[in-house]
Amino acid sequence: MKHITFYLDFVSPYAWLALEQLPKALEGLSYHVEYRPVLLGALLQQNANPGPAGIPAKRLWTYRHVSWLGRELGVPLQMPAQHPFKPLPLLRLALAHGRQGGINRFVAQTVMQHVWVDGADANDPQRLQALRAQLQEQKQHDEGGDMVKQWLRSNTERAQQAGVFGVPAWEVDGHVFWGLDGLPMLRAYLRGDAWFGQQWEAAARVESGLQ
Template sequence: MKHLICYLDFVSPYAWLAFARMPEVLQGLSYHAEYRPVLLGALLQQNANPGPAGIPAKRAWTYRHVSWLGHAHGVPLQMPARHPFKPLPLLRLALAHGQDGAVNRFVAETVFRHVWEGGQDALEPGRLDALRHGLAGQLNSQADEETVKQWLRSNTQQAAQAGVFGVPAWEVDGHVFWGLDGLPMLRAYLQGDAWFERQWEACAGVESGLG
């Protein structure tokens, strides 16, 4: 059975789409998924990447694209009232309901739905209180505020060291797969496609033509 580490940030609509589609795309395969929240902004900053929201025309395209993808794949997705927003409260809330920096699928899905269903403000205090109430049964009483912060820092550092530059991303056997459209490639790897032995390293070894 393969072990997948799934890196996610609730601010990313692509992470929500991939999270929702993952069980269907990987159906029938033997794997165990470990969900680890990370701070996407820190990963982008490390790579001097402004992200889609940092380019006005790309921001508009991204919101149209993800809304259409939700429609096309049957995944509920309405843009929240404000986006991007600072996801720290949601990341820390999720981790407070996890273990050792990982959260289970129920916790991740509950937070994702809080953001991406209904088109409301993801950080509105009353809604955050309702989210905490909905997750109360999953609360880790031993995860104090500093522990949660450390888990998030550690997850983000671990992701960066693995070569993760954005979310959603999956790490398995030292291989990193990125993005919603990376799911079929991940499936092929888990099925033992021989392409990976022949081409994975060769593709990364192409010489850069930039100065």
């Protein structure tokens, strides 16, 4: 059985789509998933990447694209009232309902639905309180506590060290797969596709033409 670490941030619509598509994409395979929330902004900043929201035309395209993808994939997706929004409250809330920096699928899915299903303000205080009530039975820690904050830092640093530069991303056996459209490639790896033994490292030997 393969162990997969799924790095996600609730601010990413692609992470929501990927979370919903993962079981279908990996159907029939033997694996275990560990869900780890990370701060996407820190991953982008490390690589001087403004992200889609930092480029006006790309921001607009992204919102149109994910809305279309949601329809095509049968995944409910409605853009929240404001985007991007500060994801820290949701990241810490989720981690308070997990263990050792990881969360289970129920917590990940519940928080994602809070953001992406109703088209409301993700950080509205009343909605956050309702979300806490939904997750009450899962609560393990104080979301404002130092332990939760440290887990978020550690998860983000761990992702950076693994070579993760955005979300959604999956790490398995030291290999990182990125993006919703990376799911078929992840499936191929888990099935033991010989391509990975022959070609995976070849990309690292391509010389960069940038000065």
